[in-house]
Amino acid sequence: MDTENWIAVAAGAVAVVAAVISFVQARHAKAQSQAAVEQVRVARQQLEQAERVHREQNEPYVIVDIQPDAPGSSLLVVAIENIGPTMARDVKVTTDPPLASASGDNLTERLQRGLARTIPMLPPGRRLKYAFDVSSRRFESDLPTAYTFTVEARGPFGDVEPMEYLVDISSWRETLRGERPNAKMEKKLSDMANSLSALTKAYQGANGSAIRAERQASVDRLRRELGGDDSAS
Known part of the structure; x- marks a missing residue:
């Protein structure tokens, strides 16, 4: 093969390599472009979601x-x-x-x-x-x-x-509908009243004679005071 043929073959090989490189670069550029578009889309979605969350958190309910x-x-x-x-x-x-x-x-x-x-x-x-x-x-x-x-x-x-x-x-x-707010206090007061009533009855039972005597003495004293007022007039 003469020199001119070798030059032609070499030129063809260089052209093929250049074409392959251009093709690879083009595919890479396209992939980068698609990746950039996807990144923009994801960023936009994240921004919209953040705005929606902010709005929902600050809306009346x-x-x-x-x-x-x-x-x-x-x-x-x-x-x-x-x-x-x-x-x-x-x-x-x-x-x-x-x-x-x-x-x-x-x-x-x-x-x-x-x-x-x-x-x-x-x-x-x-x-x-x-x-x-x-x-x-x-x-x-x-x-x-x-x-x-x-x-x-x-x-x-x-x-x-x-x-x-x-x-x-x-x-x-x-269902049970709950109790009145003062129900517990009312129950405690009722329990206290029952206890005092029981204590009063117990005291009266144990000291009945003394209580009757004291009452009779008070009546007699009142009668004497009334009688003295009548004689004085």
Whole structure:
């Protein structure tokens, strides 16, 4: 093979090597580009998740429940409370089916009128209560015991996602509803009164003669004083 042929072969080999290198570099650049795009996508997702977590942690959280007005109380109330960290505004509560009380049409009307109003603001920890029913009357009636409450409100980032609460009070028929806050104190006072009564009876039984004699002496002394007043006049 002459020199020109060798040069041609060498040039062809160089061209092939250059093409291979270019191909490898192109694939590597494409892989780097795809990796960069994936990194941007992951970073964007992480940012969106962080923003969503921050928003959820700083939004108001308004809950609705039906519960006794106080431990041991037979009065049931509808309670609306903001347990979130920020102010809730324009709070609207709807219910399905409409609320009805077994304790009279007047209470039903007041309850429905009160919940129909938009609550302008509900600060963190604020709790509103609306008289709902008397438990004994409720469970003796044919009225519903389950209600679905829907809460809409605005927070510092705009409208809060509507929340739904299914409240069913039928299970309360078989549960203890707690005791009155002063029940323990009342029991202790009653026990003390019984103890004092027992001590009084025991004392009277052991010292009956002395007590009767003392009473008789007091009566005689009073008679003498009254008699002396009459003679003096």
